[in-house]
Amino acid sequence: xxxxxxxxxxxxxxxxxxxxxxxxxxxxxxxxxxxxxxxxxxxxxxxxxxxxxxxxxxxxxxxxxxxxxxxxxxxxxxxxxxxxxxxxxxxxxxxxxxxxxxxxxxxxxxxxxxxxxxxxxxxxxxxxxxxxxxxxxxxxxxxxxxxxxxxxxxxxxxxxxxxxxxxxxxx
Numbered sequence: 136x137x138x139x140x141x142x143x144x145x146x147x148x149x150x151x152x153x154x155x156x157x158x159x160x161x162x163x164x165x166x167x168x169x170x171x172x173x174x175x176x177x178x179x180x181x182x183x184x185x186x187x188x189x190x191x192x193x194x195x196x197x198x199x200x201x202x203x204x205x206x207x208x209x210x211x212x213x214x215x216x217x218x219x220x221x222x223x224x225x226x227x228x229x230x231x232x233x234x235x236x237x238x239x240x241x242x243x244x245x246x247x248x249x250x251x252x253x254x255x256x257x258x259x260x261x262x263x264x265x266x267x268x269x270x271x272x273x274x275x276x277x278x279x280x281x282x283x284x285x286x287x288x289x290x291x292x293x294x295x296x297x298x299x300x301x302x303x304x305x306x
Contacts, residue, residue, distance in 0.1 A: 137283035145229040147303045151283045152222035160219055164212030171205045225282055227251060257297050268293045
């Protein structure tokens, strides 16, 4: 959930981390790596075991396909865990006159720097299908930058956060 992690007269830092998701995706990754190890060790024995009904090529291809599939699952799990642990950080810095949004994109950290004076207002939208509120930064150019999604039951939290950001930008 989006939280304020630092407040000074010239700087406001917000962080959105999903630790619960990180734990679940971390467990998925560990299970996938364990499965990968088992498939690798047992697969070699299976390929080398002589049978009359299958050829070595068919057994090798099936072994290789399982190995690749589980490797992809482990990779996706590792990337998801990294994204959930890193989260999104938004830094409003009056001293530099910028706001920065840091997000993970596949394997690298992406930073977007914008002028803080280009911020028009904050917008909160309710999505009934997702049962969540979305917090957006709206620029004077009309561009909307998504900042976070918050469950509907945390409506007071998102409004308090919105008020705090607004008062920081006005102050």
